[in-house]
Structure formats: structure tokens, C-alpha cells
Amino acid sequence: MGPMHLTRQEEAVLAGETGQGKRKALELLVALGDIYNAERLVPIASAQVSGASFKTVGDAGIKWLEDFSKAAKVSVRATVNPLGLDMRRWKSMGVDAEFHSKQDRIVSAYKAMGLEPLYTCTPYLAGNRPRAGQHLAWAESSATVFANSYLGARTNREGGPSALAAAIIGKTPEYGLHLDENREPRVRIDLEGIPDGLVPLAGYVVGKIAGNRVPYITNLDITADGHKAFGAALAATSAVSMYTYSEKGRRSRTDLSRIEECVSLPTSELKACADGLKGDDDWDLVAMGCPHCSPAELRSMARRLKGRRPSKRSDVWFCTSRSVYAKCPKEVAVLKRFGKVLCDTCMVVAPIEKTYKRTASDSGKAMVYLPTLGRQRASFRTTETLLEAVSR
Ligand code: F3S
Numbered sequence: 395m396g397p398m399h400l401t402r403q404e405e406a407v408l409a410g411e412t413g414q415g416k417r418k419a420l421e422l423l424v425a426l427g428d429i430y431n432a433e434r435l436v437p438i439a440s441a442q443v444s445g446a447s448f449k450t451v452g453d454a455g456i457k458w459l460e461d462f463s464k465a466a467k468v469s470v471r472a473t474v475n476p477l478g479l480d481m482r483r484w485k486s487m488g489v490d491a492e493f494h495s496k497q498d499r500i501v502s503a504y505k506a507m508g509l510e511p512l513y514t515c516t517p518y519l520a521g522n523r524p525r526a527g528q529h530l531a532w533a534e535s536s537a538t539v540f541a542n543s544y545l546g547a548r549t550n551r552e553g554g555p556s557a558l559a560a561a562i563i564g565k566t567p568e569y570g571l572h573l574d575e576n577r578e579p580r581v582r583i584d585l586e587g588i589p590d591g592l593v594p595l596a597g598y599v600v601g602k603i604a605g606n607r608v609p610y611i612t613n614l615d616i617t618a619d620g621h622k623a624f625g626a627a628l629a630a631t632s633a634v635s636m637y638t639y640s641e642k643g644r645r646s647r648t649d650l651s652r653i654e655e656c657v658s659l660p661t662s663e664l665k666a667c668a669d670g671l672k673g674d675d676d677w678d679l680v681a682m683g684c685p686h687c688s689p690a691e692l693r694s695m696a697r698r699l700k701g702r703r704p705s706k707r708s709d710v711w712f713c714t715s716r717s718v719y720a721k722c723p724k725e726v727a728v729l730k731r732f733g734k735v736l737c738d739t740c741m742v743v744a745p746i747e748k749t750y751k752r753t754a755s756d757s758g759k760a761m762v763y764l765p766t767l768g769r770q771r772a773s774f775r776t777t778e779t780l781l782e783a784v785s786r
Contacts, residue, residue, distance in 0.1 A: 398427040398567065399434050407563070415466025419559035426556055427567030436529045436568045439547075440471040441561035442517050443509060444533035445554025447478035447743035448496040450767075456496060459503040462558070466507055472561035473512040473522055474504050475534050476686070476713075476743050480736045481513075487736065488749040509561065513738040514715035516622065516686040518545065521717060529572055531560030535635065536685045536759060539625030542636035544618065548572045551635040571636055578649055579610035579638050584658040587613060591776025592664045593620045594758030597627030599667050603657050606633040610648055614639035619688050626685050627758025671761050673773030676707065678750040680733070680780050681741035683713030684757035689722050695781060696725035702785035704732045709750070710784045713740045732784050742767050756780055 400408065408424065410417045423435060445451050451459070478497050479489045505511060512520050515534045518541065524530055526546030532538045533552040541547040550570040552560065560566040570576055581604055588596045593616055600609055609628075616624060629635060640646035682695070692714065704710075710733025719726055719737050726735050736744075741753060742760060747769040754773040755764065764772035775783070 398424060398432050400424070404435065413465060415462065415464075416562060418462070419466060419562040422556060422559040423563060423565065423567055427569065430567060430569035432567035432569040434568055435563070435565035436572060437564060438470055438531050438560055438566050439524055439528040440473070440517075440522055440530055440532075441468070441552075441557050442473050442475070442522075442530070442532035442534055442537055443504070443554055443557045443561060444475040444552075446475045446500060446504070446513060447739070448493055448500060449478045449743055449745050451500055453496070456499050456503070459500060463503040463506040466562045468508040468561040469564040470561060471522060472509045472558075473514070473517045473520075474509050475513065475515055476740045477501065477513045477738045478744050479739050481738050483734065483736065486734065487739075487744060489745060493745060507558075507562070512715065512717065514686050514717070515740070516540075516688070516715055516718075519686070519688050519718055520715040529566065529568075531557045531566040533557035535629035536622070536626030538635040539629045539637070540622055542571055542577070543625055543638070544621040548577075549635070551629070577608060577636060577638075578652045580607035580652055580654050582610045582612070582650070582653045582656040584612045584656065585614060586659070586661045588616065588664065589661060591756070591778055592668060594623040594627045594756065595664050595667050595671070595774065596659075597624035598631050598758035598761065599659060599663060600624075600637070601628040601631030601634070603659070604628070604632045604634050604637070607654075608634055609637045610646075610650060610653065611637055611639040613642055615641050617690075619691055622685050622688070623757065627762075630759040630762040668774060671772070671774035673754070673771055674752050675773075677752045677754040677773060679709045679711065679741070679746065679753040680784055681711045681713065681753055681755045681760065682757075682777065682780060683711070684740055684742065684755060684760045686740065687712060687714040687718060689718055689725075692718065692722045692725040692729065695777070696728035698778075698781050699732055699785050700728055705784055705786045707783065708754075709733060711736055711741060713737075746770065754780060754783075
């Protein structure tokens with residue numbers, strides 16, 4: 395296959411006729427498209443850009459973003475992943491002034507380029523909910539899985555720079571999960587049913603089985619928030635950004651003709667995985683909201699904690715988006731008695747290693763990243779167990 399076909403307008407952008415920022419952005423997309431044998435660029439409905447916390451961006455990244463921001467503006471709706479701090483309560487998180495000022499430069503660069511100041515991994519809960527069939531350029535791995543698998547939109551798992559370039563051009567190269575043939579499942583995984591609280595670990599185990607094949611999962615009878623937690627963990631333990639599934643009593647419309655392997659995943663294996671990730675019995679930090687909590691999750695946690703008192707055995711973080719926080723003042727008031735309700739950030743991209751060593755979470759994804767990015771001894775517990783532990 396030859397190089398990607400470009401329209402006359404795209405050729406003009408590449409020749410620098412619409413400015414150097416656009417030229418650089420399109421060059422990046424064309425290089426990517428050529429590597430993956432894309433035939434053309436397709437228009438996107440939105441972009442979601444990762445690489446927002448100073449902890450992952452670093453000094454070189456700030457310079458790159460600042461240079462880029464002088465010459466480029468986004469041309470479609472674009473949001474940003476969580477930062478390394480809550481913009482209003484960063485001092486109470488133990489973040490120092492230097493980190494804050496560097497984080498501020500990243501925020502300013504994104505703002506100058508016209509990205510929405512929506513620092514969340516769940517943009518679909520914060521006003522940017524894609525429709526089925528729409529092409530996107532999203533970078534956050536948990537959000538790409540949710541968009542592809544639950545919402546039926548089409549996005550590859552972009553890197554920060556390619557998502558930003560797509561936001562500037564308003565298009566992305568058409569390869570990978572933008573094409574029907576790559577969305578067909580190759581491995582079938584039979585679940586017996588998932589015990590309460592272990593949905594994130596089901597994603598964790600399914601990801602390990604799937605590797606780089608889109609899985610088809612039977613009997614995945616879970617809520618939208620279940621899909622959020624399941625997909626986040628799946629993306630953390632695999633290279634895939636999509637799954638297909640059936641629910642009990644519903645006929646699936648998935649084409650199963652390319653399935654090459656069938657695996658059964660008994661409940662006992664999920665329980666064994668939970669045991670393996672148990673870790674310590676007491677913690678410096680209990681962190682919930684990975685991915686960021688939905689209104690329904692805040693409601694259910696507040697309901698469980700109402701009438702109880704904080705146990706004060708460890709610090710507690712509930713992470714959510716600023717938009718969901720603003721929608722749930724009563725729930726936030728209840729949760730605040732037990733810990734911090736943080737926006738714009740999370741336990742993985744905040745510099746928690748400066749304050750904590752042992753962190754417990756109910757997230758399968760966090761079990762992958764807390765030990766690496768967060769340098770924590772991580773413990774998995776169900777949401778219910780954690781709520782019990784933080785209250786009395
Ligand atoms: Fe979101 Fe942070 Fe988890 S970005 S998916 S809360 S690691």
C-alpha cells in the first residue's frame with residue numbers, strides 16, 4: 395500500500411499555507427497514517443488528550459507544549475486527561491509549589507490551544523458523550539475502551555501528541571479500530587457471572603487472556619459504571635481498546651466468524667486474582683474513583699456512608715471530575731466527612747509517592763499503575779470493603 399491519499403486542502407496544510415502549527419500537526423498524522431497503512435484521514439467528532447500531569451509530561455514536555463501552543467488551535471471539541479493536582483485543593487494534597495507552577499504552565503498551554511478545561515478520564519460523564527459510529531481521537535486508555543465498546547464510537551488508543559494533532563486538524567488517520575475488520579472479536583471468553591465488587595478484576599483477567607485480540611465476552615451483565623471499571627482494567631492489562639459482549643437473554647449481533655479461541659473464565663479464577671492482589675491489611679491511603687466516579691457511584695457511596703463516622707485509619711480520596719462534583723453537592727458533603735473529594739486529578743497521576751507508600755483501591759486499573767507510576771504497595775479491595783474500612 396502506498397502513502398496515504400490527501401485531499402487538496404490537506405496538501406495545502408502540509409505546504410504550510412495555513413500556518414506552521416497546522417503543518418506540524420498534519421505531518422504527525424500523515425507519518426502515523428503511513429506507518430499503519432491508512433488510506434485517508436477521517437473527520438473526528440472530538441479529541442481527548444492525555445499527557446496532562448506534570449508527573450508524566452516532565453520539563454521537556456512542557457517546552458514542547460508551550461512551543462506548539464504558540465502556533466496551533468484545536469478545530470474540534472477537545473478535552474484533557476487528569477492533571478497532577480486538584481486545581482483548587484492542591485495544597486491539601488501535599489503538592490509543592492514548584493509542581494503546581496509547572497502544572498499551571500501545562501494548563502495554560504492547553505487553554506491557549508482551545509482545549510476545554512475538563513481534566514478527566516471520563517469526558518463521557520462530563521458533557522462530551524460520543525454517539526455510536528462517530529470517529530474520535532481519544533488518548534486515555536479507559537475512555538477509548540468505553541467509547542468503542544459501550545458507546546459504539548470508533549477510536550484508536552492515541553498517544554498524547556497524536557490526539558492533540560488530531561484535535562488541531564479535526565481528523566485522524568483511518569486505521570485500527572476505525573475499520574470494521576479490526577473490531578471483530580478473535581477470542582471468546584465465557585464468564586460464569588461476576589461476584590459483586592469483582593467487575594474491575596474481571597477486566598483485569600480478561601485483558602491478560604485477550605492480549606492484543608478483541609475479546610467477545612458472554613454474560614457480561616453489568617451496569618454502565620461496571621463497563622467503565624471493567625474496560626479500564628482490560629486496557630491496563632492488554633493492548634486492546636475494545637471488547638464486544640453479550641448479556642443474558644439478549645441475542646448478540648456480534649459477528650463471531652473470526653473467533654480463533656474459546657476460553658472459560660470461572661468465578662474461582664477471579665477470586666484467586668483478588669487474593670493475589672490483596673497486599674497489605676492497613677494503608678496510608680484509600681483511593682476510589684479510578685476511572686473518575688460517576689454521579690451514580692457518588693450517590694451509592696454516600697448512601698452507604700450516611701449515618702456512619704470516619705474511622706480515620708488512613709487518608710481517603712474520592713476522585714471525580716469537576717463536572718460530576720458540581721452535580722452532586724449533597725453526596726460530596728457526605729463523602730467529605732470521610733476524606734477528600736478531589737477533582738481534576740487521580741491517585742495515579744498525582745505525585746502520591748511523596749506522601750504515601752501503601753495504597754488500597756477498588757480499581758483493577760489502579761492495581762497496574764499504582765505500583766509502577768505511583769511507586770505504591772497496592773492492595774485491591776472491593777468498594778464495599780473499602781467503605782467499611784474508612785467508616786465505623
Ligand atoms: Fe482515570 Fe487516573 Fe484511573 S486517569 S482511569 S483515575 S489512573
